[in-house]
Amino acid sequence: MWEAIDDLCALEGLTRDGLCDLVERTHKGQNRSSALRAFVVTYFHELSTRNGPDGAGHAALVGAGQQAAASGHLEHTIRTFRGA
Numbered sequence: 001m002w003e004a005i006d007d008l009c010a011l012e013g014l015t016r017d018g019l020c021d022l023v024e025r026t027h028k029g030q031n032r033s034s035a036l037r038a039f040v041v042t043y044f045h046e047l048s049t050r051n052g053p054d055g056a057g058h059a060a061l062v063g064a065g066q067q068a069a070a071s072g073h074l075e076h077t078i079r080t081f082r083g084a
Contacts, residue, residue: 004040012074026081043077 009019020036027035 001037001040004044005036008040008043022078026078028083039077039081042081043073046077046080047073 005016005019008014009016012019014022020032023036023039024032026039030038
């Protein structure tokens with residue numbers, strides 16, 4: 001889980017604390033650790049399927065260091081996580 005958190009932070013230019021603060025502001029009644037896990041899973045699921053089943057996938061993005069490829073994805077995940 002920590003590796004996924006670090007990958008998400010690297011893609012989005014966040015620190016772990018920044019990510020935790022973001023999740024804290026967006027979670028819906030879940031405890032913090034559950035909310036963080038759910039957010040990370042939602043982020044990578046959405047990222048891996050955004051271009052269909054053959055989308056970029058997080059491994060390709062992180063491996064290539066393509067932070068710009070994930071641009072805007074954090075906001076989409078926040079909306080999905082909030083249920084908007």
